[in-house]
Amino acid sequence: MEVCNRRMNLWANGPSPGELYSFPGSTSCVGVGPVKTTLNPMVTGTSVLGVKFNGGVMIAADMLGSYGSLARFRSISRLMKVNDCTILGASGDYADYQYLKQVIEQMVIDEELLGDGHHYSPKAMHSWLTRVMYNRRTRMNPLWNTVVLGGFYNGESFLGYVDKLGVAYESPSIATGFGAYLAQPLMREVMETKPDLSRDEARQLIERCLKVLYYRDARSYNKFEIATVTEGGVEIEGPFSSETNWDIAHMVSGFE
Amino acid sequence: MAVEFDGGVVIGADSRTTTGAYIANRVTDKLTFIHDHIFCCRSGSAADTQAIADVVNYQLSFHSIELDEPPLVQTAANLFKELCYRYREDLTAGIIVAGWDKRKGGQVYTVPMGGMIVRQSFSIGGSGSTYIYGYVDSSYKPGMTKEECLEFTANAISLAMERDGSSGGVIRLAAITEAGVERKVILGSELPRFTVS
Numbered sequence: 118m119e120v121c122n123r124r125m126n127l128w129a130n131g132p133s134p135g136e137l138y139s140f141p142g143s144t145s146c147v148g149v150g151p152v153k154t155t156l157n158p159m160v161t162g163t164s165v166l167g168v169k170f171n172g173g174v175m176i177a178a179d180m181l182g183s184y185g186s187l188a189r190f191r192s193i194s195r196l197m198k199v200n201d202c203t204i205l206g207a208s209g210d211y212a213d214y215q216y217l218k219q220v221i222e223q224m225v226i227d228e229e230l231l232g233d234g235h236h237y238s239p240k241a242m243h244s245w246l247t248r249v250m251y252n253r254r255t256r257m258n259p260l261w262n263t264v265v266l267g268g269f270y271n272g273e274s275f276l277g278y279v280d281k282l283g284v285a286y287e288s289p290s291i292a293t294g295f296g297a298y299l300a301q302p303l304m305r306e307v308m309e310t311k312p313d314l315s316r317d318e319a320r321q322l323i324e325r326c327l328k329v330l331y332y333r334d335a336r337s338y339n340k341f342e343i344a345t346v347t348e349g350g351v352e353i354e355g356p357f358s359s360e361t362n363w364d365i366a367h368m369v370s371g372f373e
Numbered sequence: 374m375a376v377e378f379d380g381g382v383v384i385g386a387d388s389r390t391t392t393g394a395y396i397a398n399r400v401t402d403k404l405t406f407i408h409d410h411i412f413c414c415r416s417g418s419a420a421d422t423q424a425i426a427d428v429v430n431y432q433l434s435f436h437s438i439e440l441d442e443p444p445l446v447q448t449a450a451n452l453f454k455e456l457c458y459r460y461r462e463d464l465t466a467g468i469i470v471a472g473w474d475k476r477k478g479g480q481v482y483t484v485p486m487g488g489m490i491v492r493q494s495f496s497i498g499g500s501g502s503t504y505i506y507g508y509v510d511s512s513y514k515p516g517m518t519k520e521e522c523l524e525f526t527a528n529a530i531s532l533a534m535e536r537d538g539s540s541g542g543v544i545r546l547a548a549i550t551e552a553g554v555e556r557k558v559i560l561g562s563e564l565p566r567f568t569v570s
Binding site: 156158159160182184187189190193210211212215216 | 458461462485486487488489490491493503506
């Protein structure tokens with residue numbers, strides 16, 4: 118009895134087992150004042166794929182906005198034209214993408230108003246975006262997106278990646294989300310043996326990857342758009358659907 | 374819930390507000406006036422959505438006076454979006470903005486939690502909406518008349534009220550057209566019924 122009492126006194130203001138405990142002397146008080154950091158993404162987009170080809174760059178994304186596991190918005194575009202030489206695709210939070218889109222579109226308008234004939238190059242856009250995303254992450258209020266930026270400028274193709282941490286790089290093929298695991302190996306396999314793809318070959322590769330992603334990514338949707346940028350400008354085509362083959366279903370019965 | 378048709382929109386909602394399991398208000402009006410031809414359907418925290426609606430109501434009324442013209446539905450929807458996106462960490466609000474304007478006719482814009490905005494031909498929201506995705510996906514046809522839209526909305530909300538504990542009471546409907554707003558309430562025995570038992 119005495120032991121019990123003493124232990125209860127020691128434990129009087131402590132945490133119950135399993136409960137979250139705020140250690141005394143910690144600076145942040147949970148629940149005082151508004152939270153000033155993005156905590157969770159709400160409506161999200163899944164993979165974005167990008168591939169360089171001879172004469173340009175191609176980017177693809179499906180048209181789904183998922184609300185957790187719910188396929189809530191089935192006709193939203195996650196690809197945008199920045200200017201005549203740059204395209205952008207985003208995965209992650211759709212509200213943050215819409216904000217980014219608004220900011221970028223305004224930037225492009227402002228630049229047009231300057232009237233000096235200059236336009237943002239894909240590299241410049243990529244560099245700017247990297248700074249923005251990194252700065253937001255440092256302020257602990259990220260734009261919860263992974264962005265694929267493609268462009269064709271001065272006869273050269275550009276394909277870059279920036280994510281919510283400010284991680285940025287360029288590569289001949291890029292895939293975000295699930296695509297990084299499923300599509301990137303397929304793309305690299307083709308591009309390592311044949312680095313110079315034609316536009317049609319790039320299209321076929323992308324469509325093959327999109328099909329695999331539809332088979333295996335539970336947050337994907339069989340409706341996608343493809344954006345292409347070449348010397349001639351930007352083209353965003355869609356919506357398309359993949360032809361799926363379920364023949365193997367007939368070969369399976371039971372689970373043994 | 375809100376549905377577009379040629380010439381306007383139909384909006385509908387249940388009338389239950391809960392604090393946990395207690396029904397704080399069983400005759401709530403979740404269809405909120407924003408402007409003469411623009412309404413919003415509120416879901417999520419009642420306090421948050423009422424506060425947001427009040428702000429947008431003020432902003433839009435001011436804007437309309439400046440313009441000396443009825444405001445656009447898209448404008449109202451974007452005002453909601455600005456608030457819902459900026460304060461996304463502090464709000465629990467899922468709002469559907471619907472109305473009629475001269476430029477684009479009947480329009481439905483949905484601003485879910487997180488603060489994105491998208492126009493849809495019809496939109497459902499709130500806790501009860503999860504139970505009726507199947508129903509609306511199978512029953513919706515483009516090009517419905519106003520009466521068909523009213524029936525579609527009433528059926529959908531009735532089904533949601535049946536299954537969702539946080540939904541119930543009466544069905545409030547409104548049809549917004551160039552002519553104005555027609556409000557209706559469906560209660561008790563008049564509710565569309567589906568189950569036999």
